[in-house]
Amino acid sequence: MSKTSSVSSQFNSKNADAKVGVLYSDASTKAQRSLTLTAKFSSAHFYRQPAWSVEKNKSEFGRCFTEHGHGHNYKFVVDVYLPSEIDRKNILQWSSWAQAELQKITKPLDHEHLNFVIPYFQDHVPTTENILFYLSLQIQISELQSFAYCARLFEMEDLWTQMDLTK
Numbered sequence: 001m002s003k004t005s006s007v008s009s010q011f012n013s014k015n016a017d018a019k020v021g022v023l024y025s026d027a028s029t030k031a032q033r034s035l036t037l038t039a040k041f042s043s044a045h046f047y048r049q050p051a052w053s054v055e056k057n058k059s060e061f062g063r064c065f066t067e068h069g070h071g072h073n074y075k076f077v078v079d080v081y082l083p084s085e086i087d088r089k090n091i092l093q094w095s096s097w098a099q100a101e102l103q104k105i106t107k108p109l110d111h112e113h114l115n116f117v118i119p120y121f122q123d124h125v126p127t128t129e130n131i132l133f134y135l136s137l138q139i140q141i142s143e144l145q146s147f148a149y150c151a152r153l154f155e156m157e158d159l160w161t162q163m164d165l166t167k
Helices: 054-064 088-109 128-140
Strands: 004-012 016-025 033-045 070-081 148-156 159-164
Touching (some): 033 088, 070 088, 070 128, 088 128, 128 148
Antiparallel strands (some): 033 070
């Protein structure tokens, strides 16, 4: 008979939230352990295709197309594997480090107009999917790259996109 136990903790700061969900299973030689990190940021952006007419942009993007753009309060959620060498005593320290790394990724987007500040969005419409793709590129060049396996970006509670980071 296998024995399973779990540990759960939560960290909060103004724009950050980390939830540790660790499952230890004596039934297998490799414990499945993961951490869910969350970073919140606010950004403005345009919904427009510069090559299109005003009428076509209005038709395609509706109320989201304005000359000034619009903004959202985003929630970026990343699931990471805990390294095997991290034991129960070190989980809080490692998760604080991982949360700080995630904040480094989202900080350049916070309280900014994406089309003006992030070069990628000068050529790409900053849809939720494209913003998540951009964030996934930032994860690939960060210290979290070898640990992250799934990312979600929430524009609203019921409007979000998800990406598998293992491919």
